[in-house]
Amino acid sequence: MRKIGALIFPGFELLDLFGPMEMFGLLPEQFELELIAETTGAVVSGQTLAAHATHDLNATPDFDILFVPGGRGTRAEVHNTKLLDWIRRASDQAEFTLSVCTGSALLARSGVLNGRQATTNKLAFDWVAQQGPKVDWVHSARWVEDGPFITSSGVSAGMDMALGAIALMHGDETAEKVAGWGEYIWNKDRHDDPFAK
Amino acid sequence: MRKIGALIFPGFELLDLFGPMEMFGLLPEQFELELIAETTGAVVSGQTLAAHATHDLNATPDFDILFVPGGRGTRAEVHNTKLLDWIRRASDQAEFTLSVCTGSALLARSGVLNGRQATTNKLAFDWVAQQGPKVDWVHSARWVEDGPFITSSGVSAGMDMALGAIALMHGDETAEKVAGWGEYIWNKDRHDDPFAK
Numbered sequence: 001m002r003k004i005g006a007l008i009f010p011g012f013e014l015l016d017l018f019g020p021m022e023m024f025g026l027l028p029e030q031f032e033l034e035l036i037a038e039t040t041g042a043v044v045s046g047q048t049l050a051a052h053a054t055h056d057l058n059a060t061p062d063f064d065i066l067f068v069p070g071g072r073g074t075r076a077e078v079h080n081t082k083l084l085d086w087i088r089r090a091s092d093q094a095e096f097t098l099s100v101c102t103g104s105a106l107l108a109r110s111g112v113l114n115g116r117q118a119t120t121n122k123l124a125f126d127w128v129a130q131q132g133p134k135v136d137w138v139h140s141a142r143w144v145e146d147g148p149f150i151t152s153s154g155v156s157a158g159m160d161m162a163l164g165a166i167a168l169m170h171g172d173e174t175a176e177k178v179a180g181w182g183e184y185i186w187n188k189d190r191h192d193d194p195f196a197k
Numbered sequence: 198m199r200k201i202g203a204l205i206f207p208g209f210e211l212l213d214l215f216g217p218m219e220m221f222g223l224l225p226e227q228f229e230l231e232l233i234a235e236t237t238g239a240v241v242s243g244q245t246l247a248a249h250a251t252h253d254l255n256a257t258p259d260f261d262i263l264f265v266p267g268g269r270g271t272r273a274e275v276h277n278t279k280l281l282d283w284i285r286r287a288s289d290q291a292e293f294t295l296s297v298c299t300g301s302a303l304l305a306r307s308g309v310l311n312g313r314q315a316t317t318n319k320l321a322f323d324w325v326a327q328q329g330p331k332v333d334w335v336h337s338a339r340w341v342e343d344g345p346f347i348t349s350s351g352v353s354a355g356m357d358m359a360l361g362a363i364a365l366m367h368g369d370e371t372a373e374k375v376a377g378w379g380e381y382i383w384n385k386d387r388h389d390d391p392f393a394k
Contacts, residue, residue: 015219022212025244042249047222052239052247154380183351183392
């Protein structure tokens with residue numbers, strides 16, 4: 001059983017978060033999910049609907065997997081040192097650190113991606129790359145795995161990445177089963193990125 | 198501008214709701230999103246994470262689009278006459294009524310799908326069909342359009358349906374643009390259902 005801590009902030013992208021959470025959530029024996037934010041309670045997404053955080057940043061980050069979504073809110077959060085400090089501590093003690101879309105801008109700013117390969121979404125690629133000049137940014141990839149870091153392209157690529165992470169931890173067959181339960185057509189080749197063209 | 202009312206309940210399926218909400222939410226000039234539940238505040242999904250409802254069933258249902266996700270919670274809600282009454286009223290005055298996965302069980306039970314074609318997910322197909330003996334259930338379809346009713350197959354099919362609904366309301370080009378922004382590989386042929394085999 002792995003505990004996933006998903007960090008949210010005002011202006012997070014709905015599907016960045018809930019696409020992967022659905023995939024992990026379909027394996028309740030394997031993954032426990034928690035939402036963390038600077039303050040607990042309703043956190044409003046970039047699409048106006050709100051998720052409900054049950055943990056704040058004062059809780060000791062004891063997650064096996066740190067998960068960071070993107071969204072327009074990252075534009076402000078790259079300057080939030082309290083959040084970046086928490087990301088660094090949570091990532092340091094986690095087995096895996098995952099991000100979707102511009103979530104990798106927050107990982108990059110916290111320094112944990114230095115010397116690592118990572119990706120992000122296409123529409124904000126240059127801005128994200130500027131947040132981590134020491135990161136080896138990969139432009140064409142549905143998602144990128146480098147040691148404990150798994151980063152995905154924009155929004156929907158997070159679901160493909162989540163299934164990739166499940167495959168890494170529990171085997172391909174389990175990931176295929178989860179995709180089937182969710183009637184999800186898994187784009188399982190992480191090097192095949194139709195949006196890079 | 199169309200107002201979408203998404204009805205949630207304990208045990209709703211995360212991606213049933215937030216996949217489509219992402220797609221509609223990427224067009225904030227065209228769609229306004231609201232979450233409704235029996236009581237406002239945190240509503241816990243089948244995957245344990247909670248969404249935050251801002252309206253309860255006492256509010257007059259004045260939505261242009263009624264949206265109903267599925268999830269294991271539907272097993273209890275098919276017996277919730279207060280909820281079913283609200284669905285009937287909201288659907289009667291809406292321009293479109295959409296459901297994902299077992300959300301169509303709630304629509305069927307409320308009676309609004311009688312005489313209509315509709316679909317649902319594969320794993321609960323027989324149970325859902327029993328909730329609406331007068332509904333013309335379609336087994337193989339990514340989603341089904343019948344007049345104001347647009348119903349989708351399991352979980353992830355909701356995203357394809359949402360893009361289909363956007364295409365219906367704003368044209369194919371707009372739907373393709375939204376898919377591109379979300380780096381989503383749209384399965385746009387609603388008759389091509391790989392999970393029906």
